[in-house]
Amino acid sequence: MNSADLGRRVGVPSTALFTDQYELTMVQAALKAGTADRHSVFEAFTRRLPEGRRYGVVAGTGRLLDAVENFHFDDEMLTFLRERNVVDGPTLAWLADFRFSGDIWGYPEGEVYFPGSPILRVEGSFAECVLLETVILSILNHDSAIAAAASRMSVAAGGRGLIEMGARRTHELSAVASARAAYVGGFDTTSDLAAGFRYNIPTVGTSAHAFTLLHDTERDAFRAQVDSLGRGTTLLVDTYDVAEAVRTAVEVAGTGLGAVRIDSGDLLLVAHRVRQQLDELGATKTKIVVTSDLDEYAIASLAAAPVNAYGVGTQLVTGSGQPTCSMVYKLVARAVSADPAEPLQPVAKKSLGAKSSVGGRKWAARRLDEYGVAEAEVIGTGPVPDGLADRQLLAELVRGGEVVAREPLDAARQRHIAARQGLPMSAMQLSKGEPVIPTEYV
Incomplete structure (x- = not known):
């Protein structure tokens, strides 16, 4: 072991x-x-x-x-x-x-x-x-609340991937505990490296809107990311125009592009449009990741969407409205x-x-x-x-x-x-x- x-x-x-x-x-x-x-x-x-x-x-x-x-x-x-x-x-x-x-x-x-x-x-x-009373209750009340929220989100996701990404929405130490509890409750990965280091939870992450805005064009940003991280990376496609970004992403990375991430808008509608566009461009195996203030109800509402994974932050680390047990x-x-x-x-x-x-x-x-x-x-x-x-x-x-x-x-x-x-x-x-x-x- x-x-x-x-x-x-x-x-x-x-x-x-x-x-x-x-x-x-x-x-x-x-x-x-x-x-x-x-x-x-x-x-x-x-x-x-x-x-x-x-x-x-x-x-x-x-x-x-x-x-x-x-x-x-x-x-x-x-x-x-x-x-x-x-x-x-x-x-x-x-x-x-x-x-x-x-x-x-x-x-x-x-x-x-x-x-x-x-x-x-x-x-x-x-x-x-x-x-031992206070420390026992502090740990159990916090972690069990996060795990319960994670479990409900896992049920709503129906086997699709779940990414814990709430570190920026809570105290730095509770972020690590939250990632651990979320993993117990059914999440697959975390964005928090401290949680990955301490508890050996798989970690993921690629880029934010700031990386796109840093470059002169969206194409330059995508090319820089693909050159650094490979074609299997996830490109964020909603900084400007989503349809144009998806087209550019496939042109830069090819049909072997790992995934695209959508972080705003009508996620159900946009996900369907993006899936259709990816398929038409030949990127049939490129996955779609959605983020943007999701909770278990939002995840459930996307059950019919062609989504492969959900990234959840604020609602997860606050127990989806129930931060204590x-x-x-x-x-x-x-x-x-x-x-x-x-x-x-x-x-x-x-x-x-x-x-x-x-x-x-x-x-x-x-x-x-x-x-x-x-x-x-x-x-x-x-x-x-x-x-x-x-x-x-x-x-x-x-x-x-x-x-x-x-x-x-x-x-x-x-x-x-x-x-x-x-x-x-x-x-x-x-x-x-x-x-x-x-x-x-x-």
Whole structure:
């Protein structure tokens, strides 16, 4: 296995300050009260899917494992906390020696989830588990939102190519995470070289309108690009007149031109005209790539167009209107001591309204119908029913503080394809609706 497939983790900085202050002040108070070491179970889940979505997509698990592995407080961080009086001396001493030593189970990356699904279960002392809350939610909420949008776009594309190109529309670090999540959700390539370097995602890119405008004529620009990148390159044909540009492109590159890109106008109409023109010029194998503020609905509307690939930016990296999954991280069980053998007591928030939660350490399984299609997400705290024993969803990710479940990113990508195919056909509808299968508690 190529190490690049697992992501480049060398030199990753500490993630310990990617947290909220109250995580540390809770640790301080628990240390003083003598409850910090109580054996505890936390779970990450969402009470509901984003409005109208029929399923969620787990993404960011690999990044999360990196974050847990690199969660430690160095001298500079401890000095910062001391100078700001964030926590007291005994807590600083405890933080100086901190390394997560507990266990983590979770839905494998690429799996789908539903309301209440225990997407991640973190078990250890209260103090070490609570410290991870913010960074876990930050990663899962962002990456799963992007992957869900990518999945919907992949469904709409119907097997045509998808290019992630949203780096210029978001923060430079979230751009890398977005490209990774989009790849899990079904995108094929990215324009972002940092994502390609870090996660071994295939990268693509040729030229922008500025390159055409740089040259005295469009023909000069095309010739310069073909001379540099070869006849298989993609030429951008909508800087001036599209029909003239297509004619010039084939004259310069020949009928072996790789592709043309259309970035404006009525994409459905223009794509049909360009395809007809390319065919008449003998460039029957030249592909058509379209860009221009696409989302899953725009992609679906182009299903009848002779388009080979879509480039998506803004709508993808913002979750196509749903930039977060509203996941939460709750204490669901705890003991009265640090002894893992001590019985766990279920605990749960009982507030009014929709913010209550279900206590107890949970398992989850997906029940299938007679055709092998998912019909319910089943969640429980007691024994797993015999019929569901081989359908359990949580996998061991971290054991005793050591990561045990690293995998190539392509494994998560393929898992998502399989998980999506196992859902009822109505899951593929882009119209708003309820979760495609119900959540049942037993």
